[in-house]
Every structure is written in C-alpha cells, then in structure tokens.
Amino acid sequence: MPLGGAPVPGSRVSRVRDLQALPKAHLHLHFTGSMRHATLLELAEREGIRLPDALVSEWPPHLSAADEKGWFRFQRLYDVARSVLRTEDDVRRLVREAAEDDVRDGGRWLEIQxxxxxxxxxxxxxxxxxxxxxxxxxxxxxxTGIGMAVVIAANRTRHPLDARTLARLAGQYAGRGVVGFGLSNDERRGSTADFAPAFEIARRADLAMLPHGGELRGAEHVTTCLDALHADRLGHGVRSVEDPAVLGRVVDSGVALEVCPVSNVALGVYSDLTSVPLPELLAAGATVALGADDPLLFGSRLAGQYATMRAAHDLDDPTLAELARMSIRASRAPDDVKRAVIRDIDAWLAAPDERMDA
Incomplete structure (x- = not known):
C-alpha cells in the first residue's frame, strides 16, 4: 500500500480485526488433549516413554474416525499422551499451560472436561x-486471570454404572468448581439412553447436561441426547443440520452446539473446512460456541477455530463477535463475568479495524 494509506488502484482491501484479541469463552476442551506438543515431548523423554511417530515426526497426526479402526487409532494416541502425566506437578503444569494458551487466544472463560x-x-x-x-x-x-471451571465426563465405552459413580462425584463438587456433566468417546458405541440415570443424578445437582452427540452420528443421535439426557449443550452437534426438524428443535430449546471445525475435518466428518456447515447453523438461529476439542491431536487451538471459519466462510467481524458472545452466553460463567466479557466483545467490534491488502 502506498504512503498515505490509499489503496493501489485495482487492489482489494479487506478489513479485519485481530481474532486473538477477541474476548471469548472456550467450552469444548478435553483435559489431556489440551496438552502442548512440546510438553508431551518433554514429559515423554523424562519418563523414557517412546512415542509413536504420529506424535513426534508426523505431528499433528493424520486421523480419521470414519470406521472403528480409525477411532481406535485416535484413542490409542490419546491414551499414550495421557500416560506421560505421572506427578501432581505434571497435572498442574498441563492446566496452567492450557489456561495460558487460552488467554493468548483471547479466552476469558474456560470449561475443561x-x-x-x-x-x-x-x-x-x-x-x-x-x-x-x-x-x-x-x-x-x-x-492467568482467566475464569475456569471443570466438566466431569463419563466414558460411553464403559459401563453406565461407572457413569453414575462419576455423576455422584460431580454432584459433590457442584458449586465448588464443577459446572457440568458430560459423556464422551465414540458416540457410535453403547446405548446413549442407558446413561440417562447418570445424567438425572447430575441434573438434580444443578449441573449442566453436556453430552457429546451429532458428530460421528447424525441428527437422530442429537434427538436421543435431547430426549434421554436432556442436553443443555451438545458436544459438537454439528450434524443436527442434516434434519431441519431436529435443528429447529435445537434452536427452539436453546441448546448450544460446541462446534469444533478443525477436529471435524481431521476425523473425516467433513472433507474440508468449507464443508463445515457453520453458516447453515447460524442462519437457522442456532447458538454456536467454537471449540478446539483436542489441540494436542488436531494442532489448532481456540483462536484457530475462529480464523479457519473466517477464512473458509468469509465471515465478517460482526458475525465473529456474535460467535464470541454466544460462547460466553452458553457458558456456566457467573453473570458478572458474562456481562464484562460481552462489554469487551462489543468494544473489540467498535474499535477501528485493520486494513490488509488481499
């Protein structure tokens, strides 16, 4: 661009704001999956653990969950990463670094699962x-200054009685740092309805109902999560778009969708980022909170989700600001925190934008 700021004749100038400076909440982040890659390598070396090439020279790994074998490979890598956590200091380091990374990405509230x-x-x-x-x-x-809370999640590949034990545990900590109860792992495994008693235990403790659904299975599983588990938010939920009636129900009930675009593509749910149906969800009136899922395995953190969706769908700054507002509204942050973050989102949008030649 020439001196004085005038664009070169015939050039296109786009106006964007810094997405790392956009205040936001992070509602879909798994514990071990939040680990920094460098931390994984360091702890593995300390413990003499030989990591697979997919976590070293081929990182981030090439993943797919299109079939059971693909999901097994994903889970095996996750289990290997979890094995490097050996001491209390390791756990504290993981949590501190997750908080630092979110703060760097504009995070103001984090619910880690x-x-x-x-x-x-x-x-x-x-x-x-x-x-x-x-x-x-x-x-x-x-x-770090970021507000934080914990979601305790059951593993759907284990017996539903184990989930009840975890629900009771979560209930004991309700109001003391635990804000929700989830259900994770391969949603194609087991019967979701069998976990309803565990979710009822958590519901009676006034915890948010936060099961995974509508990613590896389609809209019919979203319906099951709504009917059997009374979901307040859905981990992923992106495939509710496949059935207008289901999506309409999600919108009408105010159930937020924790959409994780980079992991959707990495696991083969969508072929590329332009295929992630974020515009369709927003057009229908859905509440969407973008999340990073497992940055350790997918290679992209919170601000990266906003950046990829901006690029893939040509989202303007008011839309990105509204995504950030939705993330904080859908959170379990205290009301005063929500009000403060939304004020700061409004200030981000009101500030002068940057001019970039394209």
Missing amino acids: VDPSGYAARFGGITEFTDLVLDAVAGASRD
Whole structure:
C-alpha cells in the first residue's frame, strides 16, 4: 500500500480485526488433549516413554474416525499422551499451560472436561484426582486471570454404572468448581439412553447436561441426547443440520452446539473446512460456541477455530463477535463475568479495524 494509506488502484482491501484479541469463552476442551506438543515431548523423554511417530515426526497426526479402526487409532494416541502425566506437578503444569494458551487466544472463560477414572489409578482415586484438578484450576485461574471451571465426563465405552459413580462425584463438587456433566468417546458405541440415570443424578445437582452427540452420528443421535439426557449443550452437534426438524428443535430449546471445525475435518466428518456447515447453523438461529476439542491431536487451538471459519466462510467481524458472545452466553460463567466479557466483545467490534491488502 502506498504512503498515505490509499489503496493501489485495482487492489482489494479487506478489513479485519485481530481474532486473538477477541474476548471469548472456550467450552469444548478435553483435559489431556489440551496438552502442548512440546510438553508431551518433554514429559515423554523424562519418563523414557517412546512415542509413536504420529506424535513426534508426523505431528499433528493424520486421523480419521470414519470406521472403528480409525477411532481406535485416535484413542490409542490419546491414551499414550495421557500416560506421560505421572506427578501432581505434571497435572498442574498441563492446566496452567492450557489456561495460558487460552488467554493468548483471547479466552476469558474456560470449561475443561475430564474423566477422572482415566487417571485414578496413578493419582490415588477419582476423588483425589478431582481434588488435584480443581486445585490446579483454581491456581491457574488466579495466575492467568482467566475464569475456569471443570466438566466431569463419563466414558460411553464403559459401563453406565461407572457413569453414575462419576455423576455422584460431580454432584459433590457442584458449586465448588464443577459446572457440568458430560459423556464422551465414540458416540457410535453403547446405548446413549442407558446413561440417562447418570445424567438425572447430575441434573438434580444443578449441573449442566453436556453430552457429546451429532458428530460421528447424525441428527437422530442429537434427538436421543435431547430426549434421554436432556442436553443443555451438545458436544459438537454439528450434524443436527442434516434434519431441519431436529435443528429447529435445537434452536427452539436453546441448546448450544460446541462446534469444533478443525477436529471435524481431521476425523473425516467433513472433507474440508468449507464443508463445515457453520453458516447453515447460524442462519437457522442456532447458538454456536467454537471449540478446539483436542489441540494436542488436531494442532489448532481456540483462536484457530475462529480464523479457519473466517477464512473458509468469509465471515465478517460482526458475525465473529456474535460467535464470541454466544460462547460466553452458553457458558456456566457467573453473570458478572458474562456481562464484562460481552462489554469487551462489543468494544473489540467498535474499535477501528485493520486494513490488509488481499
């Protein structure tokens, strides 16, 4: 661009604001999956753990969940990554770095999801591990300034009775750092309705109902999550777009969708980022909160989700600001935090934009 700021004749000038400066909430982030790649390599070396090439020289790994074998490979990599966490300091470091990374990406509120049963054997039990995580979250929140809370999630590949145990655990910590109860892992496994008693336990404790659904299975599974589990938000839920009646029900009931575009493509749900149906969801009136899911395996953090959707769908800044507002409204952040973040989102949008030659 020439001096004085006048565009070169015939050039196109786009106006954008810094997405890392856009205040936002992060509602879909898994515990081990939040780990920095460099931290994984360091801890593995310390413990003498040989990582597969997919987590070293081929990182981020090439993944697909189109079939059971593909999901098994994804889960195996996740389990290997979890195995490097050996000490309380490792857990505290993971939580602190997740908070720091979100702050760098404009995060003002973070709900991190964890299944304590996956760590219980090494850390003295599910209660002891939950205590450790909550203490780490409180410390990281103080140190970084980001508001944080925990979602305890059951694993749908385990027995539903295990989920009831975790729901009771989550209920014991309601109001003390735990804000929701989830159901994760391959949604094609098991019977979702069998987990309804666990969700009822959590509901009675006034926790948010946060199951995964509508990613690896279609709109019919969204209906099951609404009917059987009374979901307040859906982990993913993006495939509700495949049935207008289901999507209409999601919109009418105010159920927020935690859409994770980069992981959708990495797992083969969509062929590319332009195929992620975010514009269709927004046009229908859906509440959408963009999330990073598992940055360790997918290679993209929170601001990256906004950047990829901006580029793939040519989203303007008012739309991106509204996505950020929806993320905070759908969160379990205190009302005063919500009001403050929304004011800052409005200020981001009101500030002068940047001019970039394209």
